[in-house]
Every structure is written in C-alpha cells, then in structure tokens.
Amino acid sequence: MQDLAQAVYLSLGLTLLGGYLLGSIPFGLIATRLGGAGDIRQIGSGNIGATNVLRSGRKDLAAITLLGDAGKGVVAVLLARWLSHDNPFIVALAGGAAFTGHLFPVWLKFKGGKGVATFYGVLLAACWPAGLLAAVTWLAVAALFRISSLAALVAAALAAPFALATDQDAAFLGLCLFMAVLIFIRHKDNIGRLLTGQEPRIGKKKTAEAPPTQSTDGAA
Structure with a gap:
C-alpha cells in the first residue's frame, strides 16, 4: 500500500x-527573436502573447505564437490522458499546471502572459465541447467589438457554465473555474480600461509606448 501511495504521489508530481x-x-x-522582430517585451505593452506580437506588424509571428501557446496546453493534457489512462483529475491537474506555467514561466522570472491561448488549448484537449463553445464565444465577441480582452473575459466567464451544460466531469469544471479566476486577475488593468473606454482594439499598434513593469496586453 505504501509503494502504491508513493507511485501515486510521484505520478502527480511529474x-x-x-x-x-x-x-x-x-x-x-x-x-519574435528568431523572426527578426526583436524582443517582444520591448514592443507595445510588453506582453509575450499573440495579441501583442500582432502589434509588431508580423501576422505570421502572431499566428506562430497563438499556435504555440495553445499547443503547449494541448500537449500537456494529451500526455496526461495517455499516462493516466484518461483520469479526469490527473488531466485537469496537467492542464492547470500548463496554464500556470504560461502565466508564471520559470524561464522569464515568473513574468509571463495572460494565458488566453493556453486556456483554449487546455480546454479543447480536456473537454472539447466546453472549449469549442468558449472559442466560438471569443470569436463572436471579438468580431462584434474588436476588443481582445473583452472577448477573453466573456469566454472565460462562460467556460464553467459551458462545462456544466455539456455534462463535463467535476474535475474539468474546477479547471474552468481555476483558469477563469486567474484570467480575470491577470486582466485587471484591461478591465479598468474597458470601464473607461480606453482599451485598444485588435491589431492596433503601440510602438511609442514603453513596456510597463507588468504586461497589460488584451490576451496572451
């Protein structure tokens, strides 16, 4: 029994x-560095996510960033599914860990992005019905208002209800709530600008602005 417990703890740790x-x-x-666009942390808002990369004028690099940030969430979840024989609790932990890693990356002194792309990657791989509905919500809000942060916040807020509506496991409901709370915390500056009507729209460049101490981009 002790050996089994140790194996479980080791599996959770890994x-x-x-x-x-x-x-x-x-x-x-x-x-951005490999693509010759410099250090993205010195461009626009200083955020490392796809929305700020788009402000560099390089749509190709923004697309690569979006796919990479979403893809790492997908890989983390799929690996957990395989290693745990599709245990929902383990899968949710792996997804939450990947999401947290994007927000607080060890390689960048724990100063990362806002997790929106990784949020979608995790959701689509962990509970695709809820993830698909959240992605459609983002697209609809972004198309209507052209504000990335607003689309992200609405989609994050609705992720848990989507999980409930599609009868997802309780572990995935908890994952949705966990990520939504962190997305709202990381978007606190964006929320302030939304309330005052000063939030920039998708695709708008911010080249003259010095990057802040903490990133203020609409999505990452």
Whole structure:
C-alpha cells in the first residue's frame, strides 16, 4: 500500500512539473527573436502573447505564437490522458499546471502572459465541447467589438457554465473555474480600461509606448 501511495504521489508530481514546464515555454518571445522582430517585451505593452506580437506588424509571428501557446496546453493534457489512462483529475491537474506555467514561466522570472491561448488549448484537449463553445464565444465577441480582452473575459466567464451544460466531469469544471479566476486577475488593468473606454482594439499598434513593469496586453 505504501509503494502504491508513493507511485501515486510521484505520478502527480511529474504531471504537475511536466505540465508547468511545457506551459513555461515562451513562444511569443522565441518567435519574435528568431523572426527578426526583436524582443517582444520591448514592443507595445510588453506582453509575450499573440495579441501583442500582432502589434509588431508580423501576422505570421502572431499566428506562430497563438499556435504555440495553445499547443503547449494541448500537449500537456494529451500526455496526461495517455499516462493516466484518461483520469479526469490527473488531466485537469496537467492542464492547470500548463496554464500556470504560461502565466508564471520559470524561464522569464515568473513574468509571463495572460494565458488566453493556453486556456483554449487546455480546454479543447480536456473537454472539447466546453472549449469549442468558449472559442466560438471569443470569436463572436471579438468580431462584434474588436476588443481582445473583452472577448477573453466573456469566454472565460462562460467556460464553467459551458462545462456544466455539456455534462463535463467535476474535475474539468474546477479547471474552468481555476483558469477563469486567474484570467480575470491577470486582466485587471484591461478591465479598468474597458470601464473607461480606453482599451485598444485588435491589431492596433503601440510602438511609442514603453513596456510597463507588468504586461497589460488584451490576451496572451
């Protein structure tokens, strides 16, 4: 029994560490440096996510960043599914760890993005019906208002109700709530600008603005 408990704890530890390290990969920073666009942290808002990469004028690098940030969430969840024989609790832990890694990456002194792309990657791989509904919500709100942060906040707020409506496991409901809370916390500055009508719209460049101490981009 003791050996079994040790094996379970080891599995949980590896799941959390592996998911976190995957989530910590800063695709925005890697893409802009290798693509010749410089350090994304010195552009626009200073955020490492796809929305700020788009402000560099490089749509190709923004797409690479979006796919990379979402993909690392997908990989973390799918690996957990395989290793745990599709245990929902383990899968949710891996997804949450990858999401946390993006927000607080060890490679960047724990100063990461806002997790929106990784949020979708995790959701689509963990509970695709809820993830698909959240993605459609983002697209609809973004198309209507052209504000990335607003679309992200609405989608995050509705993720848990979507999980309930599609009869997802309780572990995935908890995952949705966990990520939504962190997304709202990371978007606190955006919420302030939304309330005052000063939030920038999708695709708007911010080249003259010095990057802040903490990123204020609409999505990451």
